[in-house]
Amino acid sequence: MSRGSGRGPRPARLSPADLVRTGASGLRARPLRVVLSALGIAIGVAAMVAVVGISASSRADLDARLASLGTNLVTAAPGESLLGEAATLPKGAEDRVRRLPGVRGVAQVGQVEGASVYRSDRIPEEASGGITVYGASLDLPETLRAHVRTGEWLNRATSGYPAVVLGATAAERLGIARIGPGTRVLIGEEYFSVVGILDPVALAPEMDSAALVGRDAAAGRLGADGHPTRVYVRAAPERVAEVREVLARAADPEEPFGVEVSRPSDALEAKEAADRAFSGLLLGLGGVALLVGGVGVANTMVISVLERRGEIGLRRALGATRRQIRGQFLVEAMALSALGGVAGAVLGALVTAGYAVTRGWMVAIPVWAPTAGVLATLGIGAVAGLLPAVRAARTAPTEALGSG
Amino acid sequence: MTRTNTAGADDDGAPAAELFDVERHYPGGVRALDGVSFRIGRGELVGIVGPSGSGKSTLLNLLGMLDTPTGGSVRITGFDTAGLDDDGASALRARSVGFVFQQFHLAHNVAALDNVADGLLYTGAPLRRRRARARGALERVGLGDRLHHRPHELSGGQRQRVAIARAVVGDPGLVLADEPTGALDTASGTAVMELLQELNAAGATVVVITHDRELAGGLPRRIRVRDGQVESDERAGGDGGGHVQG
Numbered sequence: 208m209s210r211g212s213g214r215g216p217r218p219a220r221l222s223p224a225d226l227v228r229t230g231a232s233g234l235r236a237r238p239l240r241v242v243l244s245a246l247g248i249a250i251g252v253a254a255m256v257a258v259v260g261i262s263a264s265s266r267a268d269l270d271a272r273l274a275s276l277g278t279n280l281v282t283a284a285p286g287e288s289l290l291g292e293a294a295t296l297p298k299g300a301e302d303r304v305r306r307l308p309g310v311r312g313v314a315q316v317g318q319v320e321g322a323s324v325y326r327s328d329r330i331p332e333e334a335s336g337g338i339t340v341y342g343a344s345l346d347l348p349e350t351l352r353a354h355v356r357t358g359e360w361l362n363r364a365t366s367g368y369p370a371v372v373l374g375a376t377a378a379e380r381l382g383i384a385r386i387g388p389g390t391r392v393l394i395g396e397e398y399f400s401v402v403g404i405l406d407p408v409a410l411a412p413e414m415d416s417a418a419l420v421g422r423d424a425a426a427g428r429l430g431a432d433g434h435p436t437r438v439y440v441r442a443a444p445e446r447v448a449e450v451r452e453v454l455a456r457a458a459d460p461e462e463p464f465g466v467e468v469s470r471p472s473d474a475l476e477a478k479e480a481a482d483r484a485f486s487g488l489l490l491g492l493g494g495v496a497l498l499v500g501g502v503g504v505a506n507t508m509v510i511s512v513l514e515r516r517g518e519i520g521l522r523r524a525l526g527a528t529r530r531q532i533r534g535q536f537l538v539e540a541m542a543l544s545a546l547g548g549v550a551g552a553v554l555g556a557l558v559t560a561g562y563a564v565t566r567g568w569m570v571a572i573p574v575w576a577p578t579a580g581v582l583a584t585l586g587i588g589a590v591a592g593l594l595p596a597v598r599a600a601r602t603a604p605t606e607a608l609g610s611g
Numbered sequence: 612m613t614r615t616n617t618a619g620a621d622d623d624g625a626p627a628a629e630l631f632d633v634e635r636h637y638p639g640g641v642r643a644l645d646g647v648s649f650r651i652g653r654g655e656l657v658g659i660v661g662p663s664g665s666g667k668s669t670l671l672n673l674l675g676m677l678d679t680p681t682g683g684s685v686r687i688t689g690f691d692t693a694g695l696d697d698d699g700a701s702a703l704r705a706r707s708v709g710f711v712f713q714q715f716h717l718a719h720n721v722a723a724l725d726n727v728a729d730g731l732l733y734t735g736a737p738l739r740r741r742r743a744r745a746r747g748a749l750e751r752v753g754l755g756d757r758l759h760h761r762p763h764e765l766s767g768g769q770r771q772r773v774a775i776a777r778a779v780v781g782d783p784g785l786v787l788a789d790e791p792t793g794a795l796d797t798a799s800g801t802a803v804m805e806l807l808q809e810l811n812a813a814g815a816t817v818v819v820i821t822h823d824r825e826l827a828g829g830l831p832r833r834i835r836v837r838d839g840q841v842e843s844d845e846r847a848g849g850d851g852g853g854h855v856q857g
C-alpha cells in the first residue's frame with residue numbers, strides 16, 4: 208500500500224531572517240578567520256572605490272576650476288611661418304581681433320627682449336634669471352581673470368611710469384612677499400616701483416614668472432618694438448569654436464599660418480586625461496586583489512564545510528533539505544565576502560577623503576562606486592561559495608554525523 | 612489495512628514506524644541489515660540492543676530517513692519513505708522525528724535555549740515561537756534554570772538533556788536515540804534513561820539504542836539485532852502487546 212502518487216510533506220521555507228541567521232552563525236563562531244579571509248576582498252574594493260573616488264574628486268575640482276576660469280579663453284601667438292622662420296604678430300593684431308564677432312575681451316602682451324630683472328644692483332646677474340618682462344595691455348587681468356594678490360594693477364597713469372606688477376613666481380624669486388612705497392626692482396638700467404603682485408594664473412602660467420609693465424613704459428623706457436607676442440581673447444562661450452576659426456586670420460591677415468591658436472583650458476583637460484590612464488591601471492590592480500580575495504573566500508568555505516560535517520549532519524537530522532544546506536553555505540560565503548566589501552568601501556572612502564583633503568579638493572565619491580563594490584562582492588561570494596555549498600549539500604548525513 | 616494517507620499530514624491511526632523485509636547492503640558485500648521487519652506503535656518505548664557492528668545504528672538511520680534501504684520498505688508515521696524525495700523526507704524529519712546522539716551534537720558558543728530552538732528551525736516556525744517552545748522543553752527536561760548556559764558551561768548529563776529537549780521540542784511522532792548514555796557516567800546515564808521514560812509516559816514514541824544491559828532490561832520492549840537481522844523481539848511481562856495496534 209505504497210503512497211506512490213503522494214508527494215509527501217513539503218518542507219517549510221526558511222524566512223529571509225532565518226536564512227541570514229544560519230548563514231551568519233558560521234561566521235560568528237570564527238571571527239578571526241572572517242577578518243583574515245575578508246581582507247583580500249576589502250583591499251580590492253577599497254582600491255577600486257579609492258581610485259574612482261579620487262579621480263571623481265579630482266574631476267570635480269577641475270570642473271569647478273574650469274567653471275570659474277572659463278573654457279572660452281583663446282590665445283594667438285606667433286608660431287612658424289610657412290618658410291619655417293619664427294613669425295611675429297603684427298602690431299594691429301589686438302584691434303583687429305577686438306572687432307571680430309563673438310569676442311568679448313582682448314588683451315595682449317609683448318615680450319621685451321633682453322631685459323632682465325634684479326632686486327637691486329648689488330645682486331649678481333645669475334642670481335635672478337628666468338623672469339620675462341612684458342609690456343601688457345591694461346585689460347590683461349580682466350581677460351585672464353587674473354587676481355591681484357597685493358597692491359594693484361597698472362592703470363592709465365602708471366602705464367607709462369616705471370611701475371611693474373610681478374607674477375607670483377617672479378615675486379617669490381625676487382624675494383618680495385609684501386610691497387611698500389619703497390619696493391623697487393631693477394629692470395634693465397632703471398628702477399621700477401613694484402605696485403602689485405599677482406596670484407598664480409591657471410590659464411596663463413607664463414604670467415607667473417613675468418614682470419608686467421605698461422605698454423608705454425615698455426616702448427619708452429625698455430625699448431620694446433611694440434609687436435605682441437601673445438594675444439588673449441575671451442570669446443562668448445557659445446561662439447568659442449567660431450572665434451578660434453577666424454582668430455589666426457584676424458591676428459595676421461597676411462600670414463595666418465604663422466599664428467598658433469590654442470585654448471589653454473584644453474591643457475588642463477589633457478592632464479586630467481593622462482591621470483585617468485593611470486587610474487585605469489590602479490583599477491586593474493584592485494580587480495586582481497578582488498579576484499585573489501574571492502579565491503580566499505572559496506578556500507575558507509571549502510575548509511569550513513570539511514570542518515563542519517557534524518553540523519551539516521545535525522541540520523539534516525533536524526530537517527534541513529539539501530537546498531537549505533546549500534543556501535546556508537551560499538549565504539555564509541556571500542556574507543563573508545560582502546563584509547569585506549563593506550569594510551573596503553568604507554576604507555576606500557576614507558582614503559579618498561584623506562587624499563582630497565590634502566589636495567584641497569572637495570570630496571566627491573559617486574554613490575555607484577561603493578554600491579557597485581558591495582554588490583560585486585555579493586556576486587563574488589556567491590561564485591566562491593557555490594562549489595563548497597554544493598559539497599556541503601551533497602554530504603551524506605549518516606557519514607557527517609559519524610565524523611562529527 | 613487501509614492506511615493510505617494522501618493528505619500530507621500524519622495519519623493518527625498509523626504506527627510510528629513499520630519495516631517490511633528491510634535490507635541495507637553496502638558495496639563490497641557488507642549486509643548491515645538483511646531482512647528486518649517489525650512495527651513500532653505509537654507511544655511505545657523500544658530498546659534496540661545487540662553487539663557492536665550488528666546494524667543498530669544503520670537501523671536507526673533508516674527509521675530517521677537519514678539513509679535509504681537498498682531493499683524492502685520503511686514507513687514512518689504512515690508515509691512510505693520510498694515515495695519521498697529529499698524534500699519530502701527532510702520535511703517529515705523536521706516535523707515527525709527527533710534525534711538524540713551519543714556525542715550530543717550541540718552548537719558551541721550557542722546558549723542552551725537557542726540550541727533547543729534550532730530543533731524547530733526547519734519547521735518554519737517564527738523565532739519567537741521557537742524560543743518560547745524551547746523554554747518549555749528545557750523546563751520539561753529539568754533545565755529551566757540553565758537557559759542561557761552554553762554547552763561548555765554544562766555537565767555531560769546536562770548537555771544530553773539539552774539535546775533531548777531539542778529532539779522533543781517539536782513533539783515529534785518518533786524520538787530516536789543512538790546510545791544517548793554512551794558518553795555519560797552511570798548516574799547521568801540513568802537519569803537520561805529516566806527522562807526518556809518520562810517523555811514516553813507523556814506520550815512520545817521512543818526508540819533507543821543501548822549497550823547497557825541493565826538500562827535495556829528496564830525497557831518495556833527490546834529488539835535484539837545480530838548480524839543485520841532481528842534475533843528477538845521481546846516485551847516485558849510476556850507478549851502483552853498493549854501498545855501494539857492491530
Ligand SMILES: Nc1ncnc2c1ncn2[C@@H]1O[C@H](COP(=O)(O)OP(=O)(O)OP(=O)(O)O)[C@@H](O)[C@H]1O
Pocket residue numbers: 637641642643661662663664665666667668669670
Ligand atoms: N558507510 C558504510 N560503508 C560500509 N559499511 C558500513 C558503513 N556503515 C556501516 N557499515 C557496516 O555496517 C555494519 C553495521 O554498522 P552499524 O554502525 O549499524 O553497527 P552498530 O550496531 O551501530 O555498531 P555499534 O554498536 O558499534 O555502534 C557494520 O559491519 C559496519 O561496518
Ligand SMILES: [Mg+2]
Pocket residue numbers: 667668669789
Ligand atoms: Mg552504532
